[in-house]
Amino acid sequence: MEQTNHTPTHFVEELAELKQALLAMGGKAEERVSLAIQGLVQRDAEMILDAKTGDEALNRAQLEIDDRAFKLLALHQPMAVDLRFIVGSVKINADLERVGDLAVNIAEAAERYIRHPSVKSLIDLPRMAELAQRMLRDALDSFVRQDLALAQLVLGRDDELDALKNQVFRELLGHMLADPRTIEPGLDLILVSRHLERIGDHATNIAEDVIFIFAARDVRHQGQDQSVPT
């Protein structure tokens, strides 16, 4: 089957550019999360406002990446791993955009939270944020480097994030039961922990896509309704 009038070299270069654009978008999404969590921990209203409103660059990046991916599909009609890579990029792109939305949600909760006195010193939430961001970064790295072992590592870390989330919940519940004044701000911290959990979920989605793209096998729902050789 003949390729289009684009040379294969162009195709390879354009794939590399798509990869770079996704990495850059991942970096931006991570920054948004950092800013929102820092604003929360430092009770910095200006930083929080910035985290809440400044995601235009991320939105533009998403449109640009989709555009790149669809052009590659239409012009080069790629097969096999290239095809899965490009369609996977469109999915990963959507995950990254939602990480940006979650950063906005965290900033909204932070905005309400700092209107109240502190419920507790925030140690576990920044730890959750760090873990979720590391998962996101590693998931994207595994994508760029086609590193299946790293993608598997990301999948394993979801339990750690879940355990931290449960710890945050139990501790805040204790505060809320002991002092009703902590109920409203405590609720917002619980919501932040859920948003961070969801960022971990998106990293997990990306890692699953990476394994699907490069190993051509589907790890989603393994152990639930099908066995997958390791």
Place this chain on the structure above:
Amino acid sequence: MEQTNHTPTHFVEELAELKQALLAMGGKAEERVSLAIQGLVQRDAEMILDAKTGDEALNRAQLEIDDRAFKLLALHQPMAVDLRFIVGSVKINADLERVGDLAVNIAEAAERYIRHPSVKSLIDLPRMAELAQRMLRDALDSFVRQDLALAQLVLGRDDELDALKNQVFRELLGHMLADPRTIEPGLDLILVSRHLERIGDHATNIAEDVIFIFAARDVRHQGQDQSVPT
């Protein structure tokens, strides 16, 4: 450019089958949500357990739909609207699968909730569930019928769901402040309302994809960083 050895008729039939598979998957996802909410409202532990564990069919359907979509892309190398339709299917498929996950999350919250006495009669949460399910159904219908007006309608309904969520929150906060025994079960109802909100978000994602697929314009982030002609 020559097509593959498949005739266009085959392609049209296979596209129709992909559409039907997505509709069926949407129906299954909706059922999971119904079951979880019904279990919560009726405090029916068996129904809740069923909602928590019985989503293998949905997971199988997801794998099958991705498989269909990638085969169509590889064999027929579709262009323009067909290309966007098939890649869109892969994205919509992921959204539907996550709706199934959210039904599991609702069932998990319901399982904890029914261990406590009722906090309040559940009226707004079933209303939220109905609205979210209708959004999901209409988004999928708009996809199958290529109905851009219906997709726009879905986008508009997100505010209604948001208002209900805020109402649920305020009411539950009132209960929790008045009676600490309602804090723990109240938290689970707030989480259920957030899960339902996210189902609405997935319906919104699907509606945006529909408009992108059939109108070839991107409504995502409109009014934020670009103007889009109507």
